[in-house]
Amino acid sequence: MIQLDHITVDFPRGNQQSARAVDDVSLRINRGEVYGIVGASGAGKSTLLRTINLLQRPSIGDVVVNDVQVSSLTGGALRLARQKIGMIFQHFNLMHTRTVAGNVAFSLRAAGKSSDDIAHRVPEILALVGLADKAKAFPAQLSGGQKQRVGIARAIANQPEVLLCDEPTSALDLETSASILALLKEINVRLGITIVLISHEMTVVKAICDRVAVMTGGKVVEEGDVFDIFATPRHEFTRQLVSHTFNLELPPRLLQELQGTLLKILFVGASAEQPVLSDVAMRYGVSVNILHGKIEYIGHRALGILVALLTHPSDPARVAEAVNYIQENTARVEVLHG
């Protein structure tokens, strides 16, 4: 659906130098998927996203959306292509002097729809985003979540093929974020709209994305299925993002007093069903003390993580053998201490 080929964006910066915001990024985004781009602030995510509807023209590279080479369009042809690409923003970007209905009608009018069409479509779209009773309200009278629903209504009014979402929940509280993400997922499934969503939070990616690209310093350093990225992050930056999301920190006092070998163990699929820890307790005579753990559900798949302390009353070699055994029988083991 979307093909980005060797996209580079340079911003002029006085004295003949320029700053490279996006550095040779190539991505393929499939029709009907929810694709995430995650990275820290300043990584180049917004700039990359804006090349998809050519709000930002790439310095180098090609953008193709649904077989149309967007990056070579200008004027009327570009305006037409943009109608097929909706966009929503962190701070909603609503027109404050127009009502909710007026905001949605504005998009339809800009696309040349007739007054009859508009009168018919607006209530339909507002019902879809859960704002049927807010047509006459002004943006200032709405909560953050409701404002974003107006943003979404406006963006999907012209039945786009693609919806670009720039940090759509970053200005919202947790509960409201979850409801907006659920609405985006519903729009993706019911209307078949391909979604590209950027965020600085892995939790957002985990909630609705099928695949994700990880961006840092203008480059995509890793890409893949969301589950795989969580289960086996390869790049150091991705590892940090993922481990931050799992939030399995132990209290410093506990770490200082620790005796034995501390492991972080990842269970995926079949390995989650094996009684690995009771096995090592019996085989090697080690005691296993579980200090932290959780199961993350990503899509419909479970990813189990345990932080466990292994000790043996007299023979440290038995602990080393136990660690080997766990390594052979689980998805991944990290030695955190000892």
Ligand SMILES: Nc1ncnc2c1ncn2[C@@H]1O[C@H](COP(=O)(O)OP(=O)(O)O)[C@@H](O)[C@H]1O
């Ligand atoms: N219009 C612009 N002019 C100059 N520099 C810009 C412009 N937009 C973004 N940048 C710079 O490009 C880099 C990437 O920015 P951005 O794409 O907004 O990152 P992100 O969305 O990941 O936070 C930053 O260093 C930012 O300062």
Ligand SMILES: [Mg+2]
């Ligand atoms: Mg941004």
